[in-house]
Amino acid sequence: MLVSDxxxxxxxxxxQGEFADRELSGGYTSDLLSDVMANAKADSVLVTIQAxxxxxxxxxxxxxxxVVVCNERPIPDDMIEAARAEGLALFVTAExxxxxxxxxxxxxxxxxxx
Amino acid sequence: MTRTRAWHLADFHNHSCLSPCAxxxxxxxxxxxxxxxxxxxxxxxxxxxxxLNCPAFARACxxxxxxxxxxxxASSREEVHVLCLFGSPEQALAFGERLLGLLPELPYDxxxxxxxxxxxxxxNVLELCDRYLxxxxxxxxxxLCAEACGAGALVVPAHVxxxxxxxxxxxxxxxxxPYAAVEAMRxxxxxxxxxxxxxxxxxxxxPEHVGRRAFEIDIDGExxxxxxxxxxxxxxxxLRAGEELLAAVREAFDRKAVLPSWARGGA
Numbered sequence: 001m002l003v004s005d006x007x008x009x010x011x012x013x014x015x016q017g018e019f020a021d022r023e024l025s026g027g028y029t030s031d032l033l034s035d036v037m038a039n040a041k042a043d044s045v046l047v048t049i050q051a052x053x054x055x056x057x058x059x060x061x062x063x064x065x066x067v068v069v070c071n072e073r074p075i076p077d078d079m080i081e082a083a084r085a086e087g088l089a090l091f092v093t094a095e096x097x098x099x100x101x102x103x104x105x106x107x108x109x110x111x112x113x114x
Numbered sequence: 115m116t117r118t119r120a121w122h123l124a125d126f127h128n129h130s131c132l133s134p135c136a137x138x139x140x141x142x143x144x145x146x147x148x149x150x151x152x153x154x155x156x157x158x159x160x161x162x163x164x165x166l167n168c169p170a171f172a173r174a175c176x177x178x179x180x181x182x183x184x185x186x187x188a189s190s191r192e193e194v195h196v197l198c199l200f201g202s203p204e205q206a207l208a209f210g211e212r213l214l215g216l217l218p219e220l221p222y223d224x225x226x227x228x229x230x231x232x233x234x235x236x237x238n239v240l241e242l243c244d245r246y247l248x249x250x251x252x253x254x255x256x257x258l259c260a261e262a263c264g265a266g267a268l269v270v271p272a273h274v275x276x277x278x279x280x281x282x283x284x285x286x287x288x289x290x291x292p293y294a295a296v297e298a299m300r301x302x303x304x305x306x307x308x309x310x311x312x313x314x315x316x317x318x319x320x321p322e323h324v325g326r327r328a329f330e331i332d333i334d335g336e337x338x339x340x341x342x343x344x345x346x347x348x349x350x351x352x353l354r355a356g357e358e359l360l361a362a363v364r365e366a367f368d369r370k371a372v373l374p375s376w377a378r379g380g381a
Contacts, residue, residue: 033284076254
């Protein structure tokens with residue numbers, strides 16, 4: 001599935017939609033960025049409630065293609081700006097991390113590498 | 115000014131019986147007494163998200179001959195802990211009031227999560243807090259640091275190298291901010307220090323942990339003595355002495371005139 005499918009097929013709202021569309025290789029679900037740095041894979045989608053500009057920096061470090069912020073957590077403006085500067089796709093949803101992970105698993109589960 | 119500057123033992127991270135996770139035995143009075151026993155001259159009380167025991171702490175410190183700072187260990191929305199240190203209990207209480215408005219309404223069972231006792235310096239229980247103080251506040255880390263700084267606090271990210279509740283665990287690295295210093299458990303990577311002075315802290319939750327990771331600070335002894343006298347007297351004298359103390363600590367941090375526990379060869 002493509003990054004753009006997160007909005008088109010799953011209905012997650014893009015708060016930063018300026019990105020080069022690409023194929024997702026898997027996903028990772030975590031709220032601790034130290035854990036994301038250690039365990040997330042490149043070209044994956046990060047499912048999280050950690051809405052902070054550091055999430056963007058860590059995503060860019062790892063090569064994460066998209067971030068889905070769950071539970072409608074408020075997203076600081078500087079996080080959106082950082083995501084725009086990095087060309088990182090940033091989505092928000094009312095669904096929990098459990099729900100998002102469950103919905104994405106049939107598409108991305110085998111590629112999650114975990 | 116270098117009138118009577120000397121190295122003094124200090125510790126800016128301590129809990130009392132107000133913190134749900136701390137021992138009920140650890141009253142502000144016992145904390146001050148333990149600190150004096152360990153040779154500390156400068157001590158902060160930093161309960162989770164509240165400063166309600168700071169008035170008793172200041173008076174207990176005056177009795178023990180220890181200079182007090184009134185602090186709060188605030189927990190941001192990202193669950194990053196940050197020490198906010200004030201010169202007087204009044205300032206800390208005012209900031210604590212602000213934080214109370216950011217504390218989520220959660221079901222709180224003292225049986226399971228621990229008691230939160232507000233006490234006086236004679237260890238009488240004045241009140242049991244009915245809100246869970248261990249929760250994350252509804253404010254992001256950057257905004258919390260900015261607000262604390264604006265309220266006059268020295269802002270010190272807590273245990274930056276800890277695997278939980280730290281900038282490194284929650285946010286991966288230290289974002290830029292108005293930090294006076296950072297606190298670490300061991301000598302941290304430069305990336306976690308933001309160019310600031312690095313202190314150690316005991317994070318005492320039980321009496322026997324008071325002073326276990328104290329640090330040394332190069333500070334004017336007369337300012338410490340004035341703060342001790344002020345804390346005993348209260349009122350305007352306490353406010354002025356506390357302000358002077360906080361300014362001296364800030365100035366020592368700016369000079370990086372601190373020796374954390376690992377640099378003291380022991381502790």
